[in-house]
Amino acid sequence: MSLLAVSDVTIRYGRLTAVREVAFTLAEGEILFITGPNGAGKSSLMRAIAGVTPPAGGRIDFGGIEITGRAPEEIARMGLSMVPEGRDVFGSLSIEENLLLGTGMHSRERGWKARAASALEEVYDTFPILKERRHGQAGLLSGGQQQMLVIGRALMTNPRLIAIDEPSLGLAPNITDQVYERLIGLRAHRKLTLLIVEQSSTRAVMVGGRMILMRGGQILLDGDAGAMGQSEALQAAYFGYGEH
Numbered sequence: 001m002s003l004l005a006v007s008d009v010t011i012r013y014g015r016l017t018a019v020r021e022v023a024f025t026l027a028e029g030e031i032l033f034i035t036g037p038n039g040a041g042k043s044s045l046m047r048a049i050a051g052v053t054p055p056a057g058g059r060i061d062f063g064g065i066e067i068t069g070r071a072p073e074e075i076a077r078m079g080l081s082m083v084p085e086g087r088d089v090f091g092s093l094s095i096e097e098n099l100l101l102g103t104g105m106h107s108r109e110r111g112w113k114a115r116a117a118s119a120l121e122e123v124y125d126t127f128p129i130l131k132e133r134r135h136g137q138a139g140l141l142s143g144g145q146q147q148m149l150v151i152g153r154a155l156m157t158n159p160r161l162i163a164i165d166e167p168s169l170g171l172a173p174n175i176t177d178q179v180y181e182r183l184i185g186l187r188a189h190r191k192l193t194l195l196i197v198e199q200s201s202t203r204a205v206m207v208g209g210r211m212i213l214m215r216g217g218q219i220l221l222d223g224d225a226g227a228m229g230q231s232e233a234l235q236a237a238y239f240g241y242g243e244h
């Protein structure tokens with residue numbers, strides 16, 4: 001059974017159809033890149049999966065349960081964590097406080113301390129730099145470290161799937177390499193399933209795994225990223241050859 005099933009999902013903003021009858025499934029432990037040019041509908045699709053933008057049509061199932069139209073907090077509690085674009089950290093809070101905000105737990109709950117401490121340890125194992133600076137202000141971290149922090153915050157609920165919108169945005173290539181190295185490690189060690197939105201297909205082709213290429217709200221290509229990297233169809237899909 002697939003971990004995530006997206007069936008004929010349509011997303012509209014008023015009269016604009018941003019995503020049109022998109023369908024795909026994602027197996028546990030898989031890595032899927034959703035790529036495509038500006039305005040293709042990638043972020044809209046990701047927001048619909050995470051419950052932020054309810055779809056106008058279609059359905060979404062996670063772990064065999066329908067999640068269409070459920071609230072983001074409920075979907076997160078079921079094990080689907082989203083990292084939105086823009087590295088939204090609480091700049092005046094410490095790194096550790098930012099991470100604790102991601103637990104979705106309340107200090108009133110029984111066993112809160114022990115669970116939070118073990119979740120923190122796991123995140124610190126993955127991103128030692130966050131441990132080193134845990135009492136420092138999050139706003140003083142570099143862009144790459146802030147990206148690690150928001151991924152770390154998403155990991156605090158011990159998710160089965162994490163969906164990340166443009167993790168490489170505005171980062172130098174060597175910093176992006178570091179972020180991806182950790183993501184790939186998480187996938188290997190925790191069997192974490194990854195759904196990553198990136199505008200460019202370059203990273204998907206480098207990392208490998210599966211890639212869906214969207215354009216104009218629809219899926220144009222769906223297959224092995226490495227194999228697609230060589231194909232003319234990929235170039236055509238990006239630049240719209242043959243359409244004009």
Ligand SMILES: Nc1ncnc2c1ncn2[C@@H]1O[C@H](COP(=O)(O)OP(=O)(O)OP(=O)(O)O)[C@@H](O)[C@H]1O
Nearest residue numbers: 013016018036037038039040041042043044045199
């Ligand atoms: N909140 C919104 N209200 C109205 N229109 C929106 C909204 N969000 C996105 N859109 C429109 O929906 C279409 C798809 O946008 P979306 O951001 O999903 O694409 P994208 O592939 O993620 O592009 P980008 O890489 O630029 O983020 C675009 O035409 C965009 O202008």
